[in-house]
Amino acid sequence: MKIAILGGDGFVGWPTALHLSHLGHEIHIIDNLSRRWIDTELGVQSLTPMDSIQERCRVWHELTGRRLNFHLLDLSSEYERLKTWMGENAPDAVIHFAEQRAAPYSMKSDRHKVYTVNNNINATHNLLAALVETGIDAHLVHLGTMGVYGYSSVGAAIPEGYLTVELDKLDGGRATQEILYPTKPGSVYHMTKSLDQILFQFYAQNDGLRITDLHQGIVWGTHTDQTRRHDQLINRFDYDGDYGTVLNRFLIQAAIGHPLTVHGTGGQTRAFIHIQDSVRCIELALADAPKARDRVRIFNQMTETHRVRDLAELVAMMTGAEVAYLPNPRKEAAENDLVVRNEQFLELGLDPITLQEGLLDEVVDVAKKFAYRVDRSRVPAVSAWTKDLSQKVEHDPEGRAIRSVS
C-alpha cells in the first residue's frame, strides 16, 4: 500500500512509519515539524538524542534499502499544497497524527488555546476536504484520545464509540437512535478531539469517506522493534511538564534520584498502551477498513488501566525511589474508576505488552541510560512543593510516602 503518515515525525508517527515501511508499504511522511519548534519555544528537548527527520530517513534507507519520503507541509495553513499532493500521490491510506497533542500546552495561555484549535481543526478539516475534492478513496485512520470522555466516570464502561439512546416519540412510543458516545473534554486539546469526531461523522455520512478513529490511551515506552535497530532511529522521550506523561516523569525522577511526586491521593485512573502495541493497532486498523457509507469505525486503543499511585509504586519498586504525596493543584476528581471496552483489537489479534513486564526496559534502556541528559530544572522536586505549601512528606509503616496534612 501507499501510505501517507501525517505527523510522521512525532512520537507515535515515527515508529509507525518504520513499522509500516518494514512491512513493505510505500511510506510518505508529511509533517510541518511544529513539534520540534515547540521544543524550541519551551526550551526543552527529548531525553533521547533525536536526529533530524531527514537524517532519520537517510539512516533507515542505509540500513534497510527502504525509502521514507518526507514532505514538509503544514496541514492547517497550506490547503492547496495538501490537495495537490493528495491528487498527485493518491495514497491508499492516510494516517493522521498531525495535531497539537498536549493538554497542558493547549491551556498555557490564550495564544496556545487559539493555536491548538486553529491547528487541529483546520488540519483535520483540510484533510477531509482534500480527500473529497480529489476523489481519492483512501482509508483515513485518525488518532483520537480516550481523554475525550473526561475522567469523572459515572461507573459505566466506555464503549467503542457509540451509544444507543431512547427518545420519546410524539405518538407515545419510544424510538432509538445511535449517537457518538458523549464526550466531556477537560482541556482545549481534548475539546479539539471532540470536534474532530463530528467532522468525521459528517464526512463519512455526506461523502462516503472511509474513516477509522482510534481513541488512544496514554502511550508509554520508547522503543519498538524497528527503532531499536539503530541508535539514530531512536524515538523521542518527552518528560517536560507539557508533553511528558505522568509515567515518563516518574521514570526521570527515579533516574536522577528524586522522590516520585504524586498529586493528591494519586487515585486518578488512566488508560495506557505500549508504543509497540500502538503501532501494531494501527497496522490492524489499516487492514480492517470500513466500506463507503459505513459509520466511522471507532476503536478504543488501550490495553490496561492504572491508578497514578500504582504507577508510582511500580516505578518505585523497580528503582528503589521514594514516592511523595503532594496536594493536587488541578481541578479533577480525586479518585475515579475507568473501565474501557477494547474487545475489537483483542479480537483482531492484539497481544498486549503489560506495564508489569515492559517497564524495566524503560528504566534501564532509556531513563538510566540517558539520565546524564536530564534538565533538572524541568523535573518537579518535592522540596519546591514542601516549601511552597508548607507540606512535608511522611512515610507509613511500610516505608511508603503518604500525603501529610501538615
Next chain:
Amino acid sequence: MKIAILGGDGFVGWPTALHLSHLGHEIHIIDNLSRRWIDTELGVQSLTPMDSIQERCRVWHELTGRRLNFHLLDLSSEYERLKTWMGENAPDAVIHFAEQRAAPYSMKSDRHKVYTVNNNINATHNLLAALVETGIDAHLVHLGTMGVYGYSSVGAAIPEGYLTVELDKLDGGRATQEILYPTKPGSVYHMTKSLDQILFQFYAQNDGLRITDLHQGIVWGTHTDQTRRHDQLINRFDYDGDYGTVLNRFLIQAAIGHPLTVHGTGGQTRAFIHIQDSVRCIELALADAPKARDRVRIFNQMTETHRVRDLAELVAMMTGAEVAYLPNPRKEAAENDLVVRNEQFLELGLDPITLQEGLLDEVVDVAKKFAYRVDRSRVPAVSAWTKDLSQKVEHDPEGRAIRSVS
C-alpha cells in the same frame, strides 16, 4: 447595558442593533463586512437597496440622536485586536452573529468548505478565548440554528438543547447523564454550529462563561419597527440560490410572475420565525442571563413550522401565482415531521407574528415594491427545469400544480 454586536451588519444583526439601541443600550457593531464581499463574489445583491454600514449608522444617529459605533474587525483572523477591543471596552453583553451562515454557500466547493470552517470555528473560539483572557464577565448570546439537528426526525419533539440518557453501570444499575441533544448536521455550515455547541459547553464548564445559545429557525420578513423608520435603514433581503430562503424565493417568483417552484412533494417541514420576533427573542434572552457555572442556556428560537408546499400555496393564494412541482435534486427526506419545543420564549412573553398575518406585508412592501430590482437570471424558472429533465407540470382539478412523472 453596553452591548457588542458581532456581525451587526448582517440580516439579523442590523435590526438587532437598531432594536437594542432604541431600548437605550450602548451599541458597538463589530463586523468584517465579509457578507458584502460574498455578494460581490457571487455577483448578487440584496433586493432592498442597502446602504453602507457607515451611512446606516449616520442615518440612525441623525434620526434618533443615538450612536451606533462600528468597528471593522475580523473575528477569525484578528485575535489580538479582538482581545484588545474587549479589554478596553468591557461590554456587559456580546451577541454573536458573525459566522458564514448559508448551507449552500458552505458546500459550493472545497474552498468554500474550508473558508466556512475556518471562519466560523475560529471566530467563535477566538471570542471565547478573549472573554476568558480579559476576564470580562459578559453574557454571551450566540445564534445557532435548528437545522443542526437535521430533518430526518424519528418522530420525537426537539427539546430545548438537552437530553437525558441512561447508561448501564458496571454494578448492574443504571446511571443517567444529561447530554447536548444529538446533532445531525446536513451541511458544512450546519456542522460548524454543531462544533460551536461543544466550544460553548467547554468554556461554560471550564471557565464559568455565561452563555446562551439560540437555536434559530429560518428567519422571514424584512422590516422591524426600527428599520421602517427611514428608507436608508432598510434591512437586506436575499433571494439568490445561496442566501435566499425558500420563502424569499417564492416571494420573488410571484413578484415577477413566475410559477413558484417546489422540489419533490414539498413535504419538507421547516421551522420559522419573523425578524421582529427574532430581535425580540434576543432582547428576552439578554434579560435572562445564566449565572456563572450554569450550563449553557439553550432556547429554540422559532415560532411555527410549515411544509414547503404549504408556504408555496400561501404565497400563491396571496399573489395569484401558480405552483410548479419539480423533481428534488437534493438528498433529503421527501416528507418529514418537525415538532419543536419552544416554551421558554413563550413563557418569557413572546407573542409571535404568524406567517398567515405577516406575509402580505412582505408581498406588498418588499417583493412588489422592489420587483424592478430583481435579477431574473438568479430566479429559478420552471422552463429551465422542464427542459433539463423533460418534466412537465400538470395541474390537479383545483388548478394546483402537481408533480408530473413524464
